[in-house]
Amino acid sequence: MAIRKIIPNPFDKDSKLSDLAKKGELLKESLSFTVLVKNIIFLIILGVVLVAYFKISTTIVAILIGTEIVVTLIAGYIKIKEVKAIYSIETQDDAKSYRKLLITNEYWEFIKSIFKVIANGISIALIFVFFSSEISNFVVQNTPSNLPIKTEWLKYIILVFAVFRVLEFVMKLIGYKWIKNLKESGNFAQVNQEYVLIEKKLELIKFILGISIILLISFLTGSPFWIPSMFVSFMLLMVILSTVELKRIKNIQFENKGTDISHHKIKNFQNEQIVGAVFGIMKTTTDFKDMSKPTGSSVLGSGKTYFPENSLLLTNYRLLMIQIPVSGGNKIVGKIDYVSQNFFFNREEIRQKGEQMLKKNSISQFLQLATNDALYRDIKIVTLKQTKIIIEKISGNKLEYVFMDRGYIEPLKKLLRFYLKEKFIEK
Numbered sequence: 001m002a003i004r005k006i007i008p009n010p011f012d013k014d015s016k017l018s019d020l021a022k023k024g025e026l027l028k029e030s031l032s033f034t035v036l037v038k039n040i041i042f043l044i045i046l047g048v049v050l051v052a053y054f055k056i057s058t059t060i061v062a063i064l065i066g067t068e069i070v071v072t073l074i075a076g077y078i079k080i081k082e083v084k085a086i087y088s089i090e091t092q093d094d095a096k097s098y099r100k101l102l103i104t105n106e107y108w109e110f111i112k113s114i115f116k117v118i119a120n121g122i123s124i125a126l127i128f129v130f131f132s133s134e135i136s137n138f139v140v141q142n143t144p145s146n147l148p149i150k151t152e153w154l155k156y157i158i159l160v161f162a163v164f165r166v167l168e169f170v171m172k173l174i175g176y177k178w179i180k181n182l183k184e185s186g187n188f189a190q191v192n193q194e195y196v197l198i199e200k201k202l203e204l205i206k207f208i209l210g211i212s213i214i215l216l217i218s219f220l221t222g223s224p225f226w227i228p229s230m231f232v233s234f235m236l237l238m239v240i241l242s243t244v245e246l247k248r249i250k251n252i253q254f255e256n257k258g259t260d261i262s263h264h265k266i267k268n269f270q271n272e273q274i275v276g277a278v279f280g281i282m283k284t285t286t287d288f289k290d291m292s293k294p295t296g297s298s299v300l301g302s303g304k305t306y307f308p309e310n311s312l313l314l315t316n317y318r319l320l321m322i323q324i325p326v327s328g329g330n331k332i333v334g335k336i337d338y339v340s341q342n343f344f345f346n347r348e349e350i351r352q353k354g355e356q357m358l359k360k361n362s363i364s365q366f367l368q369l370a371t372n373d374a375l376y377r378d379i380k381i382v383t384l385k386q387t388k389i390i391i392e393k394i395s396g397n398k399l400e401y402v403f404m405d406r407g408y409i410e411p412l413k414k415l416l417r418f419y420l421k422e423k424f425i426e427k
Helices: 017-052 058-087 096-128 130-144 151-180 190-218 228-252 338-345 347-360 363-367 406-423
Strands: 274-279 281-284 296-299 302-305 311-315 318-322 331-333 370-375 379-385 386-392 399-405 423-424
Touching: 017 058, 017 096, 017 338, 096 151, 096 190, 151 190, 190 228, 190 331, 228 302, 274 347, 274 406, 281 338, 296 331, 302 338, 311 406, 318 363, 331 338, 338 347, 347 363, 363 379, 379 406, 406 423
Parallel strands: 379 423
Antiparallel strands: 274 311, 281 399, 296 302, 302 331, 311 318, 318 370, 379 386, 386 399
16 A cells, blocks of 8 residues: 555645545554554563562463453454455545545444454453452452452452443444434535534543443442532533534534625626636735734634635736635534645645636626635735745735645746736745
8 A cells, every 4th residue: 555545645736525534544544553563562561560570360361461462453453454445435526435434434443342342241251250259369468458448349440341341332333323324415514514413422422421430430439429529510511511512513504605704895897807716725824913813713613714715816907815615615613624624635626616617707706705805906016935925915914825736836927927017026
């Protein structure tokens, strides 16, 4: 498997979001093989220490450590199958490919959890049936007399471990069922929105179960009342916040027409014609003052970017910054900022949709997507530094944009030189 096929490349003008997700999974799974090797080495060392130093029964250690090693080896084999399955997924259809990728990944994670819970269940059952008294004697003999540790606590610990493993399996099962039933959509962002909702729900369930186990342990060990009360209060707070977050994410609407952000009124000029375009731009900061201005905001999983323009149009009157409607638009969903995500890894969609619109030669359609502009008569100077364009207006306002695809440089130079004359500087 070639490295370039698993490393996301922001300089690839044909990149897609589903391709990014695929490469991300391949990279993650490939790197995890080193973790598996480290885990096996650690388990072997741990087994030797438990037998040689702590004098724990070789049989008990062999059951516990051996089971974990077997599970780790099985997980490695399953990872190989998973990597092959993910690698075989084509990414031509962005949204459908992403959905298939999510389902495939979750399926193999579920398979791994099946082997893990079976193996751990067998090892714990063997220990409880055949070595319960031996473990109790070991705890009694090796616990200082001044420590109030009861032998029953060890059983509770093993029981909690078993419960955690079972819950982990149940959560994987629920996650797989939910993700398997993801709605089919032609919109990548909508598929991802559904996936984020599932992930957030699973996180909430895991959190509640985790706190519940802590409360159970507190009850069994006779902890003071204020300890479980504190955990209950914390749990209620997090449940409320998570519920609000889920609602906010669910209510996100992805606009396919027009833009909901405009930095000033965009005028309409007669006889205006589009003479050039750069598809795939992103606004950057021009100075320290500009850095202090917020570029976007997100609260509890939902937000938006204030500068969503992703393309630059050149007309016979001005430079026009527009937001071509692509996956996610200017929204921030969970941890994903779609403006930057699309700029680095989804320029193919920006370019394709932009070129389709250009064929219609409708300036009015582009004006509906405009977020900002700079009339040639209002421009003091425009500086082009390779793939960075800096627009300074007579009013003192500055705009700075970058683009990744170097094929736009020469056509952009010619057009700027023609329309701006001495007001254009190339560096």
